[in-house]
Amino acid sequence: MLVRFYRDSDFNSISAVEKKAFREGAYSNYMLKIMLNSPHGFTMVVEDSSSIYGYATMEPLDSNSVDIESIGIIPEQHGKGLGSLLIEAMEAEAARRGYREVFLEVREKNTGAIDFYKKHGYNIFEFLTGYYTLSYEGSTNAYRMKKIIQYC
Numbered sequence: 023m024l025v026r027f028y029r030d031s032d033f034n035s036i037s038a039v040e041k042k043a044f045r046e047g048a049y050s051n052y053m054l055k056i057m058l059n060s061p062h063g064f065t066m067v068v069e070d071s072s073s074i075y076g077y078a079t080m081e082p083l084d085s086n087s088v089d090i091e092s093i094g095i096i097p098e099q100h101g102k103g104l105g106s107l108l109i110e111a112m113e114a115e116a117a118r119r120g121y122r123e124v125f126l127e128v129r130e131k132n133t134g135a136i137d138f139y140k141k142h143g144y145n146i147f148e149f150l151t152g153y154y155t156l157s158y159e160g161s162t163n164a165y166r167m168k169k170i171i172q173y174c
């Protein structure tokens with residue numbers, strides 16, 4: 023498995039990953055394009071020689087902090103360490119660019135992702151009532167989580 027920066031030619035594969043990973047909560051292609059082409063953000067993909075299995079994107083909040091806008095791995099590949107490879111590479115790149123804090127928002131009922139983030143050193147920082155428009159497991163609420171990162 024290889025983690026590398028996103029290229030424009032990956033768009034259709036990322037769109038397919040997004041739909042599989044987030045189902046009805048997936049970003050539209052229009053929103054996805056805006057996110058992936060953000061001039062200050064950056065995106066990485068995880069792939070092998072045959073396919074792209076996941077992607078993650080970060081966007082700066084200010085000169086010190088970035089936000090994980092999205093991270094998704096196709097369901098068939100969950101629990102095999104791909105999400106970990108991706109988030110570690112993204113954090114290393116954020117630290118290299120001089121950011122010291124990573125924030126993210128995760129649905130209150132997305133316990134798998136919350137466990138994943140806790141495993142990677144993120145702590146719950148804030149509860150966001152009605153953060154999402156679409157409901158998931160009966161809730162539109164989210165947690166904001168935070169991690170301090172260091173360049174080494």
Ligand SMILES: CC(C)(COP(=O)(O)OP(=O)(O)OC[C@H]1O[C@@H](n2cnc3c(N)ncnc32)[C@H](O)[C@@H]1OP(=O)(O)O)[C@@H](O)C(=O)NCCC(=O)NCCS
Nearest residue numbers: 043093094095100101102103104105106128134135137138
């Ligand atoms: C959250 C996500 C990115 C994690 O990626 P992953 O490749 O499955 O994660 P890894 O294999 O590197 O890490 C596994 C850890 O993630 C957590 N986890 C979350 N969902 C899991 C699943 N379906 N299967 C296994 N582990 C899962 C567990 O804590 C697990 O730790 P463990 O192996 O000690 O039990 C991935 O499950 C995903 O794309 N989910 C759907 C989209 C999503 O909810 N994204 C986050 C939005 S905020």
